[in-house]
Amino acid sequence: MHASHSRRCAALSAAIAAGMFSDDTPSIMLMDLDQIHATITHIQQDAGYPASTLHTVAVKANPIGKVLQQFRDRGLGAEAASMGELQQALHVGFPPNRIVFDSPAKTRSELRFALSAGVAVNLDNFQELQRTADLLAAEPALMGQQQQQQQQLIGLRINPQVGEGSIAALSTGGAVSKFGFPLQEARAELVAAFKQHPWLNMLHLHVGSQGLELATMLAGVRAVWGLLQEIEAACGAGRVKVLDIGGGLSVDFATDAAPETLFQQQARLLADSIPELFSPNCSVRLVTENGRSLLAKAGCAASTVEYTKWSGGRHIAVAHLGADLCMRACYMPDTWGLRVFVCAADGAQKEGAPGVETVVQDIAGPLCFQGDRLAVGRCMPKAEVGDFVVVADVGAYTLSMYSRYNSRCSPPVYGYRSAAAAAAAAEKPAAAEAQLAAGGGAMQLELLRAGETLQQVLQFWNQL
Numbered sequence: 001m002h003a004s005h006s007r008r009c010a011a012l013s014a015a016i017a018a019g020m021f022s023d024d025t026p027s028i029m030l031m032d033l034d035q036i037h038a039t040i041t042h043i044q045q046d047a048g049y050p051a052s053t054l055h056t057v058a059v060k061a062n063p064i065g066k067v068l069q070q071f072r073d074r075g076l077g078a079e080a081a082s083m084g085e086l087q088q089a090l091h092v093g094f095p096p097n098r099i100v101f102d103s104p105a106k107t108r109s110e111l112r113f114a115l116s117a118g119v120a121v122n123l124d125n126f127q128e129l130q131r132t133a134d135l136l137a138a139e140p141a142l143m144g145q146q147q148q149q150q151q152q153l154i155g156l157r158i159n160p161q162v163g164e165g166s167i168a169a170l171s172t173g174g175a176v177s178k179f180g181f182p183l184q185e186a187r188a189e190l191v192a193a194f195k196q197h198p199w200l201n202m203l204h205l206h207v208g209s210q211g212l213e214l215a216t217m218l219a220g221v222r223a224v225w226g227l228l229q230e231i232e233a234a235c236g237a238g239r240v241k242v243l244d245i246g247g248g249l250s251v252d253f254a255t256d257a258a259p260e261t262l263f264q265q266q267a268r269l270l271a272d273s274i275p276e277l278f279s280p281n282c283s284v285r286l287v288t289e290n291g292r293s294l295l296a297k298a299g300c301a302a303s304t305v306e307y308t309k310w311s312g313g314r315h316i317a318v319a320h321l322g323a324d325l326c327m328r329a330c331y332m333p334d335t336w337g338l339r340v341f342v343c344a345a346d347g348a349q350k351e352g353a354p355g356v357e358t359v360v361q362d363i364a365g366p367l368c369f370q371g372d373r374l375a376v377g378r379c380m381p382k383a384e385v386g387d388f389v390v391v392a393d394v395g396a397y398t399l400s401m402y403s404r405y406n407s408r409c410s411p412p413v414y415g416y417r418s419a420a421a422a423a424a425a426a427e428k429p430a431a432a433e434a435q436l437a438a439g440g441g442a443m444q445l446e447l448l449r450a451g452e453t454l455q456q457v458l459q460f461w462n463q464l
């Protein structure tokens with residue numbers, strides 16, 4: 001099961017038919033809920049991770065409550081990198097024992113809140129470790145609150161210093177990194193910290209995101225596994241309860257390839273290189289924190305084409321999506337490719353349709369700078385006023401990075417499921433069977449998040 005352009009077009013057609021576009025709402029986002037659920041089934045059941053693995057979803061990738069709920073309901077946890085994300089994870093209803101708090105700059109009150117809420121906490125540096133020790137010495141009850149139900153997890157984020165990926169801004173495992181304890185420089189102190197603080201019981205790493213080779217990630221996990229052995233040799237077997245290997249699987253932004261194989265490859269490499277982790281007797285639980293690989297390919301965004309024009313002999317279509325939603329791709333187009341499609345006024349794909357003219361064109365966004373372009377000089381079906389521009393693979397790190405520049409309202413987000421899958425999810429087997437027999441049926445849409453209003457935008461700038 002994977003997001004395909006025909007599924008995107010079917011969802012767009014359903015949205016157009018339901019009257020979801022207007023002058024006030026010229027663009028929308030669409031999340032393929034069937035795709036999300038297929039990915040969840042895969043990572044939990046088929047990919048080959050140890051059965052006890054806790055997979056969490058990185059909230060930063062897509063913090064929409066109704067998106068996170070899909071993961072919560074299937075037993076996944078949440079990784080939160082700020083107080084806002086932690087509060088959102090709790091608000092959505094993830095049980096505290098399935099939440100990992102990884103903020104790189106936790107204040108004293110945030111640390112206190114996280115410990116009293118009973119979420120797992122990964123500490124980033126020696127000062128934060130000391131701060132936590134002081135906090136627990138002053139308020140031992142903070143730990144006691146959890147112990148009746150389960151053990152409080154407190155870990156150290158290790159930078160194994162194994163190298164960078166192809167995108168420097170997303171690489172966190174180089175010799176110099178703003179994240180974590182540098183393993184090669186601090187090894188002895190790290191073992192000493194576990195000896196000194198009996199409440200330390202977890203190790204964490206996240207060596208980078210998109211552009212990171214699986215081999216580099218694996219080298220990082222192996223290095224931290226070595227540290228874990230050393231800690232257990234010094235502090236006793238069974239001391240480290242959790243090995244949290246972070247996220248960072250790179251997705252294919254060039255095709256509709258399913259993300260599933262990524263997880264399979266990672267699980268296989270882990271099993272080959274650290275078979276002990278897969279033994280039923282292993283006392284270390286694996287935790288993952290993926291974001292992009294769980295969500296990017298399930299999302300697309302669509303905008304009406306407002307105007308078309310010519311300049312320098314180039315056809316230019318002006319749409320209502322640009323660097324506000326696709327910030328990385330517009331600011332760094334050579335690093336982040338975007339697949340952009342042109343659909344007709346009824347949502348049907350124009351590519352390959354009879355009589356459609358193909359031209360070299362730019363798809364421009366609505367913002368006041370020249371770099372605000374989703375596509376530059378691309379040969380594609382000519383976009384006409386009233387057509388739709390569809391951007392693929394925007395399910396992660398788009399709305400969560402939405403730019404306030406030019407004060408434009410962020411778009412509403414709808415989830416879509418094929419009618420058969422929706423009937424099956426609603427436990428209506430007869431309806432699901434009938435829909436499947438009819439080829440899956442049309443897409444059913446549900447609102448996941450309302451679009452922003454102008455009033456909310458004004459509130460942002462004028463709150464006192």
Ligand SMILES: Cc1ncc(COP(=O)(O)O)c(C=O)c1O
Pocket residue numbers: 058061079102206208209210246247248249289290291292293
């Ligand atoms: C600590 C941590 N965990 C998980 C993630 C999620 O990474 P990805 O979306 O690449 O899977 C990130 C991304 O920045 C991170 O910093």
